[in-house]
Amino acid sequence: MTWQREPWSNSRLASYRQCARKFFFGYVQKRQKLPTSIEAYVGISLHNLLEEIYRCKIDERKVEANWDLGQWVELYKLSFFKNMPNNVRIARKNTRPEMYYRDAERMLKAYWGEFAPFDEGEIISLEEMYSINTKSGFTFRGKIDRFMKEEEWVIIDYKTGKNVPKANIFYSDSQPLFYLLLIHANYPDVPLDKLYCRWKYIRGNIDFIRRTDQDELDDIEQQLDNIINDIISIPPLEENFPTKVGSLCWWCDFRGSCPEIKGKV
Numbered sequence: 001m002t003w004q005r006e007p008w009s010n011s012r013l014a015s016y017r018q019c020a021r022k023f024f025f026g027y028v029q030k031r032q033k034l035p036t037s038i039e040a041y042v043g044i045s046l047h048n049l050l051e052e053i054y055r056c057k058i059d060e061r062k063v064e065a066n067w068d069l070g071q072w073v074e075l076y077k078l079s080f081f082k083n084m085p086n087n088v089r090i091a092r093k094n095t096r097p098e099m100y101y102r103d104a105e106r107m108l109k110a111y112w113g114e115f116a117p118f119d120e121g122e123i124i125s126l127e128e129m130y131s132i133n134t135k136s137g138f139t140f141r142g143k144i145d146r147f148m149k150e151e152e153w154v155i156i157d158y159k160t161g162k163n164v165p166k167a168n169i170f171y172s173d174s175q176p177l178f179y180l181l182l183i184h185a186n187y188p189d190v191p192l193d194k195l196y197c198r199w200k201y202i203r204g205n206i207d208f209i210r211r212t213d214q215d216e217l218d219d220i221e222q223q224l225d226n227i228i229n230d231i232i233s234i235p236p237l238e239e240n241f242p243t244k245v246g247s248l249c250w251w252c253d254f255r256g257s258c259p260e261i262k263g264k265v
């Protein structure tokens, strides 16, 4: 399958928006990435643990279903260091994996304090991949951390990064709208006025809520199709995908081969 016809996702589009060259290296040339960053590893490890905790609510016969916070912390600590890649990438100077672990443990405890015993409602899906076909026949997909039926239907996305966006940045972000689009297409019986996204910033117990309506969803679906058509119409040569240097270059998976960065730091 050519890169143009491979499934599209929010992270693929976000990569293009952040820096077209990064997109080119990753999705067109498929260059080898640098090892996982420690920040990404913290996010993955916490997502995995929360998934396990909620799986115990689906199947209460699991041994861990009656575990207390101390037992989950113990498991988390063991698996954090056991599964951490040997070559995990640490971009911030003077930091060590133990510091990231302590930070992650604090997030886990804060989350536990807010949500235990985790019976917010009915779990419909956990870490499930949803997809749609756009009007031009592209596949667009996204993995949704948790989809719940509470008083209303809720799409939950955990955020573990240090930067919490300002409200206006969150509301102009297309990711929540993409997720609403995916769920609305896959669960057409769920009324749109009873469906929303909750972005859960675990670090500070901060929630952002995003709702939508049919007009906005039609608009975002059209925009999605247009953006993809625009990108695939670019002749796939490196010079057609300009670099965009910024603070995120420190975490770029291709900084080792980027002409803007290579050999300069």
Ligand code: SF4
Binding pocket: 018, 019, 020, 021, 022, 243, 244, 245, 246, 248, 249, 252, 253, 254, 255, 258, 259, 260, 261
């Ligand atoms: S290092 Fe920066 S400029 Fe270079 S590809 Fe990555 S994001 Fe783009």
